[in-house]
Every structure is written in structure tokens, then in C-alpha cells.
Amino acid sequence: MELLDGNLELKEVHKLQGHTDRVWSLAWNPATTAADVPAVFASCSGDKTVRIWEQSPSTRSWDCKAVLEETHTRTVRSCAWSPSGKLLATASFDATTAIWENVGGDFECVSTLEGHENEVKSVCWNASGSLLATCGRDKTVWIWEVMPGNEFECLQVLQGHTQDVKMVQWHPTMDILFSCSYDNTVKVWWSEDADGDWSCVQTLGESSNGHSSTVWSLSFNAKGDKLVTCSDDLTLKIWEADIIRMQSGDGYASWNHLCTLSGYHDRTVFSVHWSRDGIIASGAADDAVRLFVESKDGLMNGPSYQLLFKKEKAHDMDINSVQWCPGEKRLLASASDDATIKLWELATLP
Amino acid sequence: MTLGLINANPVVHAKKERVARSEDPHGEDAVDPLEIYDFVRDIRDPEHPYSLEQLSVLSEESVTVDEKLGRILITFTPTIQHCSMATVIGLCLRVKLKECFPPHFKVDIKVAPGSHADEESVNKQLNDKERVAAALENPNLRQLVDECLYSNEL
Numbered sequence: 001m002e003l004l005d006g007n008l009e010l011k012e013v014h015k016l017q018g019h020t021d022r023v024w025s026l027a028w029n030p031a032t033t034a035a036d037v038p039a040v041f042a043s044c045s046g047d048k049t050v051r052i053w054e055q056s057p058s059t060r061s062w063d064c065k066a067v068l069e070e071t072h073t074r075t076v077r078s079c080a081w082s083p084s085g086k087l088l089a090t091a092s093f094d095a096t097t098a099i100w101e102n103v104g105g106d107f108e109c110v111s112t113l114e115g116h117e118n119e120v121k122s123v124c125w126n127a128s129g130s131l132l133a134t135c136g137r138d139k140t141v142w143i144w145e146v147m148p149g150n151e152f153e154c155l156q157v158l159q160g161h162t163q164d165v166k167m168v169q170w171h172p173t174m175d176i177l178f179s180c181s182y183d184n185t186v187k188v189w190w191s192e193d194a195d196g197d198w199s200c201v202q203t204l205g206e207s208s209n210g211h212s213s214t215v216w217s218l219s220f221n222a223k224g225d226k227l228v229t230c231s232d233d234l235t236l237k238i239w240e241a242d243i244i245r246m247q248s249g250d251g252y253a254s255w256n257h258l259c260t261l262s263g264y265h266d267r268t269v270f271s272v273h274w275s276r277d278g279i280i281a282s283g284a285a286d287d288a289v290r291l292f293v294e295s296k297d298g299l300m301n302g303p304s305y306q307l308l309f310k311k312e313k314a315h316d317m318d319i320n321s322v323q324w325c326p327g328e329k330r331l332l333a334s335a336s337d338d339a340t341i342k343l344w345e346l347a348t349l350p
Numbered sequence: 351m352t353l354g355l356i357n358a359n360p361v362v363h364a365k366k367e368r369v370a371r372s373e374d375p376h377g378e379d380a381v382d383p384l385e386i387y388d389f390v391r392d393i394r395d396p397e398h399p400y401s402l403e404q405l406s407v408l409s410e411e412s413v414t415v416d417e418k419l420g421r422i423l424i425t426f427t428p429t430i431q432h433c434s435m436a437t438v439i440g441l442c443l444r445v446k447l448k449e450c451f452p453p454h455f456k457v458d459i460k461v462a463p464g465s466h467a468d469e470e471s472v473n474k475q476l477n478d479k480e481r482v483a484a485a486l487e488n489p490n491l492r493q494l495v496d497e498c499l500y501s502n503e504l
Contacts, residue, residue: 318479
């Protein structure tokens, strides 16, 4: 499908209800990219629970297969599946991160990570599943080593941000960690060798053409040579780096600002996600979902991006998270303050 | 917790006369700023047994509504420049409005320009909904907010 030529729309295909408070985040199980495995995702909420949703292969309807409750004592803010899809990490305002294992359909909490002084806001596994990162209002980023028997050991506590850290995200192919903060910056953390110390090797702040208010989220493109950030300053920013150089072991290659998408959002942009086939989805406090793609013109000054589609009133309230399904390329999930989750299909208009 | 009151000598004004207004906030599409003001004017100050209106923290001009964009802006004036209760007042306003108004209205809360020494920092905190949500899960803070909102209802 030639994206730029088609008349595209985001069609609502399912609305999932069940949570009794705002849904903050959702995560697709990466193991569900296989054709005969039913699609599964987890969602987490201000109602202190995590719900697991699965699509029935026969009826195509979505059911809530499990409710993970009575573990977190406050809002569950973020959730992330390990790359194998066997473990689920959940980060909570109760200052803990819980690790759940799917034991024959039932989810059991097999470990609880403590250490943060207050609300944990994000959790993320690296590409190989050997490391876990968390961050929170205590301004720190923690790196944990995943050990046999569901044991987790804190490798290092990274200080540097001057305010609340909103989200952490590992690079898709290399062990480089990115964090976004209320201090308006994105920090890049790197360790020269496997046993070495992690340190902040770059800060994407206002002087590097960075955001002028809280950075809420970031996402990488499939290749990992570009990333997109979203902010309370109502813009999206695209950054790029010489990944080939980094992958060849030539030391750290810095990220540079490529372009800023402004004038498209009216209120805080909470979430951004780059699909495998190059579509950037954004979810914002104006209740809308927007899709952006790289435009093929203007290559003289480098690539630029354009708005592909805007779905107004996608939800009745703020959208907190948007996530493309890893398997089905044109399926997008959105989570909202209205306590629902919606699934959208990107389709050409008839 | 501070030992003394932040502002031991607030200036108290007489209550403004009320005009009878419709009691059904969810029924109408049009949102009148004065209707919103009626819901917040009696919120009690966190430190003194007076309403925000009596202390001139709020006035009729505090509320502006943009119906087209579906936004409500409330601007309040702390009694002194270094008021550390500013964030508590902001939380009280948010909780009260959430109860009274349809959720599709977006609410922005700010201190009046020039009225607070850390204006930008206070405004940023008051409008970060994750920070607001976490603060309201803190039982001590929640209790203080509830006292400011409900102590008049006895």
C-alpha cells in the first residue's frame, strides 16, 4: 500500500472496557507476532490493576483473560513484556516494580523490585531481555540485571536528571538507554563495556534544539537510527544518529535534531510510537490520535514529515498511550483517561 | 510541616452577595464562568477558616471559559508571594471541578501572573496530571484537600 497516495482512515474496530479508572499504559506481547498465536496485550490503570487482553482466533472478539490485582497498592503506571513474552514487568506509584510470570494461564507475581523512593513511572526491558530499566519521581533511573530464577539485582542507580523522570526506553538493537524527564531533557546512558559503569553520554536539551517543557515519551524507528520524542510543549521532535558507526564498535555517536513537528497538537502529547513500517502515531490530551509519515519531497534539506491522518475525539478524554501491534502492521491500540482501550485499523477508504 | 502559618495575617473580605443560579451543572451545554465560580468560591483556604473568595484568592474574574475549544482556565492569587500552599489550593480546585463538570472540559489552573515567586514552577506542577494524580493518592494531602472542600458541609 503506497501510504502517501491512499485515502486512509483509522477505523475503530474494538472498544475494551473493564478498568474502573484511567488507563495509563498498554503493551503488546512481542511473542504474538507469530501467525497462529492469538494477539495479547496488557494494560495498566489508576484502578491499581493490570489486565491481560486476548483475541479469540475463532470469534475475533477480545476478552479480558486475567486481572492482576491485590499486588500494587497504588496506580499502576507502566507495563512491559520481556522480549520472550514470558514475563511482564509492572511499575507503580507504590514505589515498586512487580515481575509477573504466566504459569499456565495464571499470572503470578514472582518478584518485587524495591528501591525507588517514590512513584515508579516507567519500566523497559533491553532487546535481549538481560537488563531492565525503571525510573521515577525521585529523579533516578535504575538498571537491573536479570538473573536466573527470577532474581533481579540492581546494577546501578543513575543520577543526572534534575526532575521527575517520566519514561525509559532501551534502543531496539544496542544496550543504550534513553530517559525522558519533567526537566525538559532526554538523557542517553551508555556503558563502554559489559561490566563497566553506566554514565550519561548525551543530554538532548534546549541547546541541542530540544523540548521546552516536559518530555513524556520517545520511540525508535525499526532500524534504530531515528527516534521521535513528544512533549508538553505541543511538539514532536525527530532525532537521528549514525547507528552504523556505533554498531561497528566505533564508540558513541551522538543524536542530532532532524526536525520539529509543531502546530499539529493543541495540548500535551503524552505518547508517541513509531510502527515497523514507518508511521508515527501520537496520542494527546486533546483526545485525538494523529499519524505522521516521512514525506518524500524536500530531500534537499533532509527528510521532512507530514501529517497523514488526524482522528479527532478518538476517545472522550485524554489519550495516555498509543501502541502499534507488532504483528498486524496496521493495528493500533490507544488507552485513555476515559477508562477504555480502543483498537484501530488503518485502512484505505472505500 | 512548617511550624507557623505561612501567612499569619491574611486580609479578609466580606462575602459577595450571591445571585441564585441553576443547580444542575451537567444538564446544560453552555458553561457559564460564573456558574463555575459558584462551585469554587467557598472552598476553604488550607490555613485559615475563610473561603478563597473571602481572602481574594478567587474572584469572578478568576474563571474564563473557551466553549469552542472546551477549556476552562482558573487563575488564582495566593495571598503572599512565597505561599507554599499554592499547590494545595490548585489541587482543591481540580478536585472540585472534576466533581462538578463534565469530563470533556479541559481545565488549566494557574496562579495570577506576578502573584507568586515560583510562578512557572507552580503552574507546571499544577498542570502535570501525573503529578496531580500521584499527589491525590497521598492520604495526608487528600485529607487536607477534603477538609478544604467539605468542611462547610455540616
